[in-house]
Amino acid sequence: MDVFDAIKKRRSIRQYLKKEVEEEKLLKILEAARQAPSASNRQEWRFVIVKEPATRARLAIAAKGQKFVEEAPVLIAVCAQTDNHTMTCGQLCYPIDCAIAIDHMTLAARALDLGTCWIGAFHEDQVKKILNIPSEIRVVELLTLGYPKELPASTKDRLPLDAIVSRERWQNL
Amino acid sequence: MDVFDAIKKRRSIRQYLKKEVEEEKLLKILEAARQAPSASNRQEWRFVIVKEPATRARLAIAAKGQKFVEEAPVLIAVCAQTDNHTMTCGQLCYPIDCAIAIDHMTLAARALDLGTCWIGAFHEDQVKKILNIPSEIRVVELLTLGYPKELPASTKDRLPLDAIVSRERWQNL
Numbered sequence: 023m024d025v026f027d028a029i030k031k032r033r034s035i036r037q038y039l040k041k042e043v044e045e046e047k048l049l050k051i052l053e054a055a056r057q058a059p060s061a062s063n064r065q066e067w068r069f070v071i072v073k074e075p076a077t078r079a080r081l082a083i084a085a086k087g088q089k090f091v092e093e094a095p096v097l098i099a100v101c102a103q104t105d106n107h108t109m110t111c112g113q114l115c116y117p118i119d120c121a122i123a124i125d126h127m128t129l130a131a132r133a134l135d136l137g138t139c140w141i142g143a144f145h146e147d148q149v150k151k152i153l154n155i156p157s158e159i160r161v162v163e164l165l166t167l168g169y170p171k172e173l174p175a176s177t178k179d180r181l182p183l184d185a186i187v188s189r190e191r192w193q194n195l
Numbered sequence: 196m197d198v199f200d201a202i203k204k205r206r207s208i209r210q211y212l213k214k215e216v217e218e219e220k221l222l223k224i225l226e227a228a229r230q231a232p233s234a235s236n237r238q239e240w241r242f243v244i245v246k247e248p249a250t251r252a253r254l255a256i257a258a259k260g261q262k263f264v265e266e267a268p269v270l271i272a273v274c275a276q277t278d279n280h281t282m283t284c285g286q287l288c289y290p291i292d293c294a295i296a297i298d299h300m301t302l303a304a305r306a307l308d309l310g311t312c313w314i315g316a317f318h319e320d321q322v323k324k325i326l327n328i329p330s331e332i333r334v335v336e337l338l339t340l341g342y343p344k345e346l347p348a349s350t351k352d353r354l355p356l357d358a359i360v361s362r363e364r365w366q367n368l
Contacts, residue, residue: 025201025306029227029299052360054202056353059301061315063351067362068368077363086283101365109315110259111322113335116287118315119293126202127197129234129302133198142234142282142291149284155365162286178236180229187225190250191329192274195241 023133032128035137036090037171043096047134050166054130060119061109067116067123070099070153077152083142084148085164094139094166099153100124102160120162127165137170205301206350208310209263211341216269220307224340233292236301240289240296243272243326250325257321257349258314258337267312267339272299272326283316293335300338306359310343 023031052069060066072078073096081099082092091097100123102116109115128138141164149161185195196204227243233239245251246269254272255265264270273296275289282288301311314337322334358368 023198024219024344025196025198025213025302026223026227028198029230029303032232034232050199052356056356056359057350058298059205059207059313059350061313063353065354065359067359070365071360072363074363111315111317111319111334111336112240113290113315115315117290118294118336121291122298125231125295125298129198130202140232140234142284142286142288144284144285153365156367159365161284162289163284177230177232180236181227181238183222183225185246186229186238186240189244190247192241192243192326192332194329 028129028132032132033137033174035140035170035175036139038090038094038137039171041095041169043136043167047136048096050134051127053131054126055123058123058126060122061115064115064119065108066102066104067120068101068103072097072099076109076187080152081149081164082151085144088141088143091141091164091166095166096167098114098165098167099161100163100165101155102162104160114123116160124163124165131167135169136167139166141166201302202303205305206310206347207312209312210344211263211310212344213266214262214268214342216309217341220309221269223307224300224303227299228296231296231299233295237288237292238273239277240293241274241276242275245270245272248327249316253325254322254337257325258317261314261316264314264337264339267341269340271338271340272334273336273338274328275335289333290335296334297338304340308342309340312339314339351355
């Protein structure tokens with residue numbers, strides 16, 4: 023699938039078919055994450071792939087009871103094994119670098135007719151306990167993965183370009 | 196360009212041709228950013244497009260003298276107009292959401308035969324002064340954009356999948 027199509031047609035999918043994700047497709051998606059760039063090539067991302075229904079059910083509770091977290095056949099806990107390094111600009115490396123890897127996964131999944139949803143609404147301590155994640159590791163996001171039950175027709179509204187882009191200098195738009 | 200190709204063939208480009216970026220291509224790239232998902236559709240990203248040579252030269256100094264920052268015909272200051280909202284997981288929304296938008300731009304640029312480079316090595320206060328960016332706005336990254344002088348043959352080495360992926364539970368890999 024063309025990259026512009028993948029960007030345009032990606033949706034946040036919150037309803038999934040009861041259909042397994044082929045291991046071959048999962049590996050392609052993880053490979054897309056693996057190829058992501060990161061600050062000084064730090065690659066702090068680590069991925070825990072969860073398919074066991076009982077674990078998914080517990081993770082759904084940790085994700086504030088969001089039912090689709092349990093219904094998706096695959097859940098990817100995106101973690102960071104990090105030293106909390108910050109760039110000169112003041113930003114932490116790991117959330118940005120993990121986000122790049124996740125974005126690659128969402129676009130790769132879309133190209134393979136799979137759906138994903140970014141989940142930041144979860145209690146990190148509970149997720150760590152469920153997945154035996156050491157205290158020094160951060161869990162940045164959960165990502166659901168599976169075949170969409172239906173494809174929402176459109177994304178949520180987006181601000182127009184002239185509300186987000188200025189030229190040469192900052193402008194209050 | 197296929198999304199897997201764009202992911203695989205994207206490089207960090209630090210040498211640029213003296214060739215302008217067509218406005219049509221720039222708009223396609225910004226449109227790719229605009230379509231990015233964000234936490235609760237907050238869309239905190241704001242983009243300042245810099246083409247003026249004198250401004251690029253000043254920004255290069257703020258970016259610790261990195262010469263290619265000045266040589267790239269377009270520099271995009273990716274800013275966040277943010278209330279510093281954090282998700283339940285504890286992560287700030289804006290760095291992750293800006294990273295998604297930037298990743299979209301890097302892949303869109305690659306598909307249009309353009310090169311980009313993420314830059315976090317800059318002094319935020321200096322960039323804000325140069326671009327008249329208000330103090331409450333964050334500058335998350337600078338992104339160079341232009342036609343690559345040459346395409347590096349390969350990306351930097353990446354960890355293999357078995358060093359970054361575990362199944363069902365965390366494993367020390």
